[in-house]
Amino acid sequence: KAGVTQTPRYLIKTRGQQVTLSCSPISGHRSVSWYQQTPGQGLQFLFEYFSETQRNKGNFPGRFSGRQFSNSRSEMNVSTLELGDSALYLCASSGPVTNTGELFFGEGSRLTVL
Amino acid sequence: AQRVTQPEKLLSVFKGAPVELKCNYSYSGSPELFWYVQYSRQRLQLLLRHISRESIKGFTADLNKGETSFHLKKPFAQEEDSAMYYCALSVIQGAQKLVFGQGTRLTINP
Numbered sequence: 502k503a504g505v506t507q508t509p510r511y512l513i514k515t516r517g518q519q520v521t522l523s524c525s526p527i528s529g530h531r532s533v534s535w536y537q538q539t540p541g542q543g544l545q546f547l548f549e550y551f552s553e554t555q556r557n558k559g560n561f562p563g564r565f566s567g568r569q570f571s572n573s574r575s576e577m578n579v580s581t582l583e584l585g586d587s588a589l590y591l592c593a594s595s596g597p598v599t600n601t602g603e604l605f606f607g608e609g610s611r612l613t614v615l
Numbered sequence: 616a617q618r619v620t621q622p623e624k625l626l627s628v629f630k631g632a633p634v635e636l637k638c639n640y641s642y643s644g645s646p647e648l649f650w651y652v653q654y655s656r657q658r659l660q661l662l663l664r665h666i667s668r669e670s671i672k673g674f675t676a677d678l679n680k681g682e683t684s685f686h687l688k689k690p691f692a693q694e695e696d697s698a699m700y701y702c703a704l705s706v707i708q709g710a711q712k713l714v715f716g717q718g719t720r721l722t723i724n725p
Contacts, residue, residue, distance in 0.1 A: 504658070532711050544701065544715035557712050591659065595711050603649075604713065606659040 503527065505607035507592050513613045519580040522610045526573050526594030532556075533575040534604065535567060538589040547590075550575055579612075587614045617642045619704050621716035628692050629724050636687040636719050638676075638702030647705035648685040649713070650676055654698045662687075662700070672696070692723045 506525040514520050526533050534549035546559040550569035567577040573594075579586055589611050593604035618641040628634050640646055650662040663671045665678040665685060676687045685702060702716040 534711055534713075536715075543717040544713075546712050546714065549711050551711075559712075603661045603664070604651075604711065608658055 505592055505594050505605055507590075507607035507610050509610055510608065511611045511613075513615060514582050515615050516582055516584060518582050519578060520582060520612060521576055521578045522590055522592075522612075524575045524577075524592030524594075524607060526575070526592075527596075527605055530594035530596035530605070531573055532595045533569055533573060534593050534595070535575070535577050536591045536593065537561075538591055538609070539587075544591070547577065582614045584614050587612060617704055617706050617714045619702050619714050619716035621700075621702055621719050623719045624717065625720050625722070627722045627724060630694055631691050634689050634692045634696070634721065634723075636700050636702075636721065638685045638687065638716060640683050640685065640702075640704050642683075642704055642706070644706075646678070646680075646685075648676070648678055649703045649705065650674070650685075650687050651701040651703055651715075652698050653701070654695075659701070694723045694725060697721060697723045 508523045532551045535547040537545045537547055547561055548558045548567050549556050553569045564580045569575045589609040591609045592607045595604050620639045622637050648665045651659050652662040653659045674687055674689045676685050678685050699718050699720050701718045703713040706712045
């Protein structure tokens, strides 16, 4: 069974630009969540999607958004990039039994904002 | 507010010695706690969860509600245990949401 796949793995953007990151969950998993990982703040929850609906959102500004498609694939978008958005963005899927707390993580997309 | 605290950023022990990684949490509800591990060049993965009361790779963790702790223990450390360990609290608000601690980097010296 293929694991969680995230693309792109690395990207460099400049301030003010926007970026879209993609995540393909494990087949059969319907929940996809996103986390931001930085050396200073650690792993922070961004949002979670289940069956194309955002079920929960972390404390991030509205520049951070996401969506989920009918095949459970998810994208997250960050607009008007700031230097502080440089981070590793991790996607995780879970299921088919929900609310177990076991997340299966991807390798992450490392974003550098210059 | 929910919070997970791992007081040690770095922990270094010798092979064969006991190891304990500390984790304290703050949560008003009934907690569900997990330990996740990230080995070098590998993905973050679940090590164990308190609800299962299991021992994985020789590690155990007991939830102490009185002390609001969920420390990870292993009686005899092995070199392959060197990794980054994260304690996480599941906040079940009708969704999958984990609150992670800052992590502890465990190094096992030969």
